[in-house]
Amino acid sequence: MRVAIIGAKGQLGSDLVARLGAQAIPLAHAAIDIRDPSSVWTVLDGERPDTVVNCAAYNFVDKAESEREEAMLTNRRGPGYLADYCRERDLKLLHVSTDYVFDGRTGRKPWTEEDEPLPLSTYAASKYAGEQLVLTHCPRHFVIRTCGLYGRNASHGKGNFVETMLRLGRDRSELKVVSDQYCTPTSTAHLASAIIDLTKTDAYGLYHATNSGQCSWFEFAAEIFRIANLNTKLIPITTEEYGARARRPLYSVLNCSKLTNVLGWSMPPWRDALSQYLTERDQSTASRSSR
Numbered sequence: 664m665r666v667a668i669i670g671a672k673g674q675l676g677s678d679l680v681a682r683l684g685a686q687a688i689p690l691a692h693a694a695i696d697i698r699d700p701s702s703v704w705t706v707l708d709g710e711r712p713d714t715v716v717n718c719a720a721y722n723f724v725d726k727a728e729s730e731r732e733e734a735m736l737t738n739r740r741g742p743g744y745l746a747d748y749c750r751e752r753d754l755k756l757l758h759v760s761t762d763y764v765f766d767g768r769t770g771r772k773p774w775t776e777e778d779e780p781l782p783l784s785t786y787a788a789s790k791y792a793g794e795q796l797v798l799t800h801c802p803r804h805f806v807i808r809t810c811g812l813y814g815r816n817a818s819h820g821k822g823n824f825v826e827t828m829l830r831l832g833r834d835r836s837e838l839k840v841v842s843d844q845y846c847t848p849t850s851t852a853h854l855a856s857a858i859i860d861l862t863k864t865d866a867y868g869l870y871h872a873t874n875s876g877q878c879s880w881f882e883f884a885a886e887i888f889r890i891a892n893l894n895t896k897l898i899p900i901t902t903e904e905y906g907a908r909a910r911r912p913l914y915s916v917l918n919c920s921k922l923t924n925v926l927g928w929s930m931p932p933w934r935d936a937l938s939q940y941l942t943e944r945d946q947s948t949a950s951r952s953s954r
Protein backbone atom coordinates (compact mmCIF):
# COMPACT_ATOMS: atom_id res chain seq x y z
CA MET A 664 0.00 0.00 0.00
CA ARG A 665 1.25 3.51 -0.85
CA VAL A 666 -0.76 6.04 1.11
CA ALA A 667 -0.39 9.77 0.44
CA ILE A 668 -0.99 11.67 3.69
CA ILE A 669 -1.98 15.27 2.95
CA GLY A 670 -1.56 17.55 5.97
CA ALA A 671 1.28 15.28 7.10
CA LYS A 672 2.58 17.69 9.73
CA GLY A 673 -0.77 18.22 11.46
CA GLN A 674 -2.05 16.32 14.50
CA LEU A 675 -3.79 13.49 12.65
CA GLY A 676 -1.46 13.49 9.64
CA SER A 677 1.66 12.99 11.75
CA ASP A 678 0.12 10.07 13.66
CA LEU A 679 -0.87 8.44 10.37
CA VAL A 680 2.64 8.87 8.99
CA ALA A 681 4.15 7.36 12.16
CA ARG A 682 1.81 4.35 12.07
CA LEU A 683 2.09 3.67 8.33
CA GLY A 684 5.90 3.79 8.33
CA ALA A 685 7.30 2.90 4.92
CA GLN A 686 3.80 2.79 3.39
CA ALA A 687 3.30 6.53 4.01
CA ILE A 688 3.97 9.26 1.50
CA PRO A 689 4.01 12.29 3.82
CA LEU A 690 2.84 15.47 2.06
CA ALA A 691 3.12 18.58 4.21
CA HIS A 692 1.66 21.95 3.23
CA ALA A 693 5.04 22.99 1.77
CA ALA A 694 4.87 20.01 -0.64
CA ILE A 695 1.25 20.25 -1.83
CA ASP A 696 -1.49 22.90 -1.77
CA ILE A 697 -4.93 21.32 -2.09
CA ARG A 698 -6.41 24.70 -3.06
CA ASP A 699 -4.42 24.55 -6.31
CA PRO A 700 -5.56 21.82 -8.76
CA SER A 701 -2.26 21.86 -10.65
CA SER A 702 -0.39 21.22 -7.38
CA VAL A 703 -2.76 18.31 -6.61
CA TRP A 704 -2.27 16.69 -10.04
CA THR A 705 1.49 17.28 -10.35
CA VAL A 706 2.42 16.14 -6.85
CA LEU A 707 0.14 13.09 -6.73
CA ASP A 708 1.07 11.97 -10.26
CA GLY A 709 4.71 12.23 -9.17
CA GLU A 710 4.13 10.09 -6.07
CA ARG A 711 1.73 7.51 -7.55
CA PRO A 712 -0.14 6.51 -4.36
CA ASP A 713 -2.94 3.94 -4.37
CA THR A 714 -4.77 5.69 -1.51
CA VAL A 715 -5.01 9.39 -0.61
CA VAL A 716 -5.86 10.52 2.94
CA ASN A 717 -6.78 14.18 3.33
CA CYS A 718 -6.05 15.56 6.80
CA ALA A 719 -5.49 19.12 5.54
CA ALA A 720 -8.04 21.70 6.59
CA TYR A 721 -8.66 25.27 7.57
CA ASN A 722 -9.43 24.68 11.26
CA PHE A 723 -9.88 28.20 12.68
CA VAL A 724 -13.51 27.91 13.73
CA ASP A 725 -13.99 31.48 14.99
CA LYS A 726 -11.73 33.23 12.45
CA ALA A 727 -13.65 31.54 9.62
CA GLU A 728 -16.60 33.85 10.36
CA SER A 729 -14.56 36.71 8.86
CA GLU A 730 -12.48 34.56 6.45
CA ARG A 731 -15.23 32.73 4.59
CA GLU A 732 -13.33 32.55 1.29
CA GLU A 733 -10.21 31.11 2.96
CA ALA A 734 -12.25 28.47 4.75
CA MET A 735 -14.19 27.55 1.60
CA LEU A 736 -11.03 27.29 -0.52
CA THR A 737 -9.35 24.78 1.79
CA ASN A 738 -12.35 22.93 3.18
CA ARG A 739 -14.59 22.80 0.09
CA ARG A 740 -12.55 23.36 -3.06
CA GLY A 741 -9.50 21.39 -1.86
CA PRO A 742 -11.41 18.15 -1.16
CA GLY A 743 -13.26 18.72 -4.45
CA TYR A 744 -9.98 18.76 -6.42
CA LEU A 745 -8.80 15.65 -4.56
CA ALA A 746 -12.10 13.91 -5.32
CA ASP A 747 -11.75 14.71 -9.05
CA TYR A 748 -8.15 13.47 -9.06
CA CYS A 749 -8.93 10.23 -7.23
CA ARG A 750 -11.93 9.53 -9.49
CA GLU A 751 -9.84 10.05 -12.64
CA ARG A 752 -6.98 7.88 -11.34
CA ASP A 753 -9.33 5.30 -9.73
CA LEU A 754 -7.81 5.77 -6.26
CA LYS A 755 -9.27 5.44 -2.80
CA LEU A 756 -9.80 8.79 -1.05
CA LEU A 757 -10.32 9.13 2.69
CA HIS A 758 -11.41 12.62 3.72
CA VAL A 759 -11.82 13.87 7.29
CA SER A 760 -14.81 15.97 8.33
CA THR A 761 -16.34 17.15 11.59
CA ASP A 762 -19.12 16.69 14.17
CA TYR A 763 -19.83 20.42 13.71
CA VAL A 764 -21.90 19.63 10.60
CA PHE A 765 -24.76 18.97 13.07
CA ASP A 766 -26.74 21.71 14.77
CA GLY A 767 -26.84 19.85 18.09
CA ARG A 768 -30.28 21.06 19.09
CA THR A 769 -32.37 17.96 18.62
CA GLY A 770 -32.41 15.74 21.68
CA ARG A 771 -29.61 13.90 23.40
CA LYS A 772 -29.10 10.92 21.10
CA PRO A 773 -25.75 10.37 19.35
CA TRP A 774 -25.93 11.41 15.69
CA THR A 775 -25.88 8.70 13.03
CA GLU A 776 -24.68 8.96 9.43
CA GLU A 777 -28.34 9.09 8.32
CA ASP A 778 -29.16 12.20 10.38
CA GLU A 779 -29.53 15.45 8.48
CA PRO A 780 -26.67 17.94 9.03
CA LEU A 781 -27.41 21.61 9.64
CA PRO A 782 -24.12 23.52 9.99
CA LEU A 783 -24.27 26.51 12.36
CA SER A 784 -21.02 28.28 11.42
CA THR A 785 -18.95 29.18 8.36
CA TYR A 786 -16.33 26.57 9.32
CA ALA A 787 -19.02 23.91 9.65
CA ALA A 788 -20.63 24.92 6.33
CA SER A 789 -17.25 24.74 4.56
CA LYS A 790 -16.52 21.28 5.98
CA TYR A 791 -20.00 20.05 5.07
CA ALA A 792 -19.59 21.34 1.51
CA GLY A 793 -16.23 19.53 1.24
CA GLU A 794 -17.55 16.20 2.44
CA GLN A 795 -20.48 16.44 -0.01
CA LEU A 796 -18.06 16.93 -2.95
CA VAL A 797 -16.05 13.86 -1.93
CA LEU A 798 -19.19 11.75 -1.47
CA THR A 799 -20.62 12.71 -4.86
CA HIS A 800 -17.47 13.07 -7.04
CA CYS A 801 -15.26 10.16 -5.98
CA PRO A 802 -16.69 6.62 -6.12
CA ARG A 803 -14.00 5.03 -3.91
CA HIS A 804 -14.55 7.38 -0.96
CA PHE A 805 -14.41 7.17 2.81
CA VAL A 806 -15.64 10.28 4.61
CA ILE A 807 -14.95 10.27 8.34
CA ARG A 808 -16.60 12.71 10.73
CA THR A 809 -14.69 13.07 13.97
CA CYS A 810 -14.59 15.37 16.98
CA GLY A 811 -12.38 17.30 19.42
CA LEU A 812 -9.03 16.03 18.16
CA TYR A 813 -5.88 16.11 20.23
CA GLY A 814 -2.53 14.70 19.16
CA ARG A 815 1.17 15.01 19.77
CA ASN A 816 1.76 17.32 16.83
CA ALA A 817 -0.51 20.17 17.87
CA SER A 818 0.68 23.25 15.99
CA HIS A 819 1.90 26.27 17.94
CA GLY A 820 -0.72 28.58 16.47
CA LYS A 821 -3.73 26.30 16.96
CA GLY A 822 -2.76 23.88 19.73
CA ASN A 823 -5.50 21.60 21.01
CA PHE A 824 -7.80 21.60 24.04
CA VAL A 825 -5.58 19.33 26.15
CA GLU A 826 -2.42 21.35 25.57
CA THR A 827 -4.32 24.61 26.16
CA MET A 828 -5.72 23.34 29.47
CA LEU A 829 -2.29 22.13 30.64
CA ARG A 830 -0.75 25.51 29.80
CA LEU A 831 -3.54 27.57 31.39
CA GLY A 832 -3.75 25.22 34.38
CA ARG A 833 -0.09 25.82 35.15
CA ASP A 834 -0.43 29.62 34.75
CA ARG A 835 -3.73 30.34 36.52
CA SER A 836 -5.39 29.59 39.83
CA GLU A 837 -8.88 29.40 38.31
CA LEU A 838 -10.33 28.82 34.88
CA LYS A 839 -13.78 29.11 33.30
CA VAL A 840 -14.76 26.26 30.95
CA VAL A 841 -17.96 25.71 28.96
CA SER A 842 -20.13 23.06 30.60
CA ASP A 843 -23.15 22.87 28.26
CA GLN A 844 -21.47 21.57 25.06
CA TYR A 845 -21.25 17.78 24.85
CA CYS A 846 -19.12 15.76 22.45
CA THR A 847 -16.45 13.02 22.47
CA PRO A 848 -12.85 14.24 22.55
CA THR A 849 -10.77 11.99 20.33
CA SER A 850 -7.12 10.99 20.31
CA THR A 851 -5.53 11.23 16.86
CA ALA A 852 -3.47 8.12 17.72
CA HIS A 853 -6.64 6.02 17.91
CA LEU A 854 -8.28 7.72 14.95
CA ALA A 855 -5.19 7.04 12.84
CA SER A 856 -5.43 3.30 13.58
CA ALA A 857 -9.12 3.29 12.60
CA ILE A 858 -8.39 5.17 9.37
CA ILE A 859 -5.62 2.76 8.37
CA ASP A 860 -7.84 -0.27 8.95
CA LEU A 861 -10.77 1.30 7.10
CA THR A 862 -8.70 2.19 4.03
CA LYS A 863 -7.71 -1.48 3.72
CA THR A 864 -11.38 -2.34 3.05
CA ASP A 865 -13.71 -1.64 0.14
CA ALA A 866 -16.52 -0.56 2.47
CA TYR A 867 -16.81 2.89 0.93
CA GLY A 868 -19.11 5.44 2.54
CA LEU A 869 -19.67 7.98 5.28
CA TYR A 870 -18.57 7.10 8.84
CA HIS A 871 -18.58 8.58 12.31
CA ALA A 872 -15.31 7.94 14.17
CA THR A 873 -14.50 9.07 17.71
CA ASN A 874 -13.35 7.61 20.99
CA SER A 875 -16.32 6.25 22.92
CA GLY A 876 -18.49 7.88 25.58
CA GLN A 877 -19.28 11.57 25.93
CA CYS A 878 -18.53 14.56 28.14
CA SER A 879 -18.77 18.33 28.32
CA TRP A 880 -15.64 20.46 27.81
CA PHE A 881 -15.84 21.20 31.55
CA GLU A 882 -15.76 17.47 32.41
CA PHE A 883 -12.92 16.95 29.95
CA ALA A 884 -10.91 19.78 31.55
CA ALA A 885 -11.58 18.37 35.03
CA GLU A 886 -10.23 14.96 33.96
CA ILE A 887 -7.13 16.56 32.37
CA PHE A 888 -6.41 18.41 35.62
CA ARG A 889 -7.06 15.32 37.74
CA ILE A 890 -4.63 13.14 35.76
CA ALA A 891 -2.03 15.93 35.51
CA ASN A 892 -2.34 16.71 39.25
CA LEU A 893 -3.19 20.37 38.68
CA ASN A 894 -5.15 22.13 41.41
CA THR A 895 -6.56 24.93 39.28
CA LYS A 896 -10.15 25.72 40.27
CA LEU A 897 -12.56 25.05 37.40
CA ILE A 898 -15.66 27.22 37.03
CA PRO A 899 -18.46 25.98 34.72
CA ILE A 900 -19.91 28.56 32.33
CA THR A 901 -22.49 28.42 29.54
CA THR A 902 -21.78 28.72 25.82
CA GLU A 903 -23.60 32.03 25.90
CA GLU A 904 -21.41 33.35 28.72
CA TYR A 905 -18.26 32.25 26.86
CA GLY A 906 -19.45 34.21 23.82
CA ALA A 907 -17.35 32.70 20.99
CA ARG A 908 -17.75 34.30 17.56
CA ALA A 909 -18.83 31.10 15.79
CA ARG A 910 -21.86 29.11 16.93
CA ARG A 911 -21.15 25.54 17.99
CA PRO A 912 -23.49 22.57 18.44
CA LEU A 913 -24.51 21.96 22.06
CA TYR A 914 -24.64 18.21 21.50
CA SER A 915 -22.48 16.63 18.80
CA VAL A 916 -21.81 13.13 20.12
CA LEU A 917 -21.48 10.76 17.17
CA ASN A 918 -22.82 7.23 16.95
CA CYS A 919 -19.87 5.17 15.65
CA SER A 920 -21.53 1.75 15.39
CA LYS A 921 -21.32 1.66 11.57
CA LEU A 922 -17.52 1.93 11.77
CA THR A 923 -17.35 -0.58 14.63
CA ASN A 924 -19.28 -3.11 12.53
CA VAL A 925 -16.88 -2.72 9.59
CA LEU A 926 -13.65 -2.75 11.63
CA GLY A 927 -14.68 -5.32 14.25
CA TRP A 928 -13.34 -3.06 17.02
CA SER A 929 -14.18 0.33 18.50
CA MET A 930 -12.01 3.14 19.75
CA PRO A 931 -11.41 3.14 23.54
CA PRO A 932 -13.38 5.33 26.01
CA TRP A 933 -12.31 8.99 25.99
CA ARG A 934 -10.95 8.80 29.58
CA ASP A 935 -8.60 5.91 28.69
CA ALA A 936 -7.49 7.71 25.54
CA LEU A 937 -6.71 10.88 27.49
CA SER A 938 -4.82 8.96 30.15
CA GLN A 939 -2.73 7.21 27.48
CA TYR A 940 -1.98 10.52 25.74
CA LEU A 941 -0.85 12.20 28.97
CA THR A 942 1.29 9.21 29.99
CA GLU A 943 3.04 9.08 26.62
CA ARG A 944 3.48 12.86 26.70
CA ASP A 945 5.16 12.64 30.14
CA GLN A 946 7.40 9.80 28.97
CA SER A 947 8.58 11.71 25.90
CA THR A 948 9.20 14.88 27.96
CA ALA A 949 11.20 12.81 30.46
CA SER A 950 13.26 11.12 27.76
CA ARG A 951 13.96 14.48 26.06
CA SER A 952 15.13 16.07 29.30
CA SER A 953 17.37 13.09 30.17
CA ARG A 954 19.27 13.41 26.88
Ligand SMILES: NC(=O)c1ccc[n+]([C@@H]2O[C@H](COP(=O)([O-])OP(=O)(O)OC[C@H]3O[C@@H](n4cnc5c(N)ncnc54)[C@H](OP(=O)(O)O)[C@@H]3O)[C@@H](O)[C@H]2O)c1
Binds near residue numbers: 671691696718
Ligand atom coordinates in the same frame (compact mmCIF):
# COMPACT_ATOMS: atom_id res chain seq x y z
N1 LIG B 1 -8.86 19.59 15.45
C1 LIG B 1 -10.09 19.20 15.77
O1 LIG B 1 -10.53 19.33 16.92
C2 LIG B 1 -10.98 18.59 14.71
C3 LIG B 1 -12.29 18.22 15.04
C4 LIG B 1 -13.09 17.61 14.06
C5 LIG B 1 -12.58 17.39 12.79
N2 LIG B 1 -11.30 17.79 12.51
C6 LIG B 1 -10.80 17.54 11.16
O2 LIG B 1 -9.78 16.56 11.25
C7 LIG B 1 -8.78 16.79 10.23
C8 LIG B 1 -7.42 16.81 10.87
O3 LIG B 1 -7.37 17.83 11.85
P1 LIG B 1 -6.02 18.21 12.62
O4 LIG B 1 -6.43 18.76 13.94
O5 LIG B 1 -5.05 17.09 12.53
O6 LIG B 1 -5.52 19.42 11.71
P2 LIG B 1 -4.19 20.29 11.87
O7 LIG B 1 -3.35 19.82 13.00
O8 LIG B 1 -4.61 21.73 11.82
O9 LIG B 1 -3.41 19.93 10.52
C9 LIG B 1 -3.84 20.34 9.28
C10 LIG B 1 -2.65 20.37 8.37
O10 LIG B 1 -3.10 20.72 7.06
C11 LIG B 1 -2.15 21.63 6.48
N3 LIG B 1 -2.81 22.44 5.48
C12 LIG B 1 -3.61 23.53 5.69
N4 LIG B 1 -4.03 24.01 4.52
C13 LIG B 1 -3.50 23.24 3.54
C14 LIG B 1 -3.56 23.25 2.13
N5 LIG B 1 -4.24 24.20 1.46
N6 LIG B 1 -2.90 22.30 1.43
C15 LIG B 1 -2.17 21.35 2.09
N7 LIG B 1 -2.05 21.30 3.44
C16 LIG B 1 -2.71 22.23 4.15
C17 LIG B 1 -1.67 22.44 7.67
O11 LIG B 1 -0.43 23.02 7.38
P3 LIG B 1 -0.10 24.52 7.91
O12 LIG B 1 -0.37 24.50 9.40
O13 LIG B 1 1.33 24.70 7.54
O14 LIG B 1 -1.05 25.42 7.18
C18 LIG B 1 -1.59 21.39 8.78
O15 LIG B 1 -0.32 20.76 8.84
C19 LIG B 1 -9.21 18.08 9.54
O16 LIG B 1 -9.96 17.76 8.40
C20 LIG B 1 -10.11 18.75 10.55
O17 LIG B 1 -11.05 19.63 9.95
C21 LIG B 1 -10.50 18.37 13.43
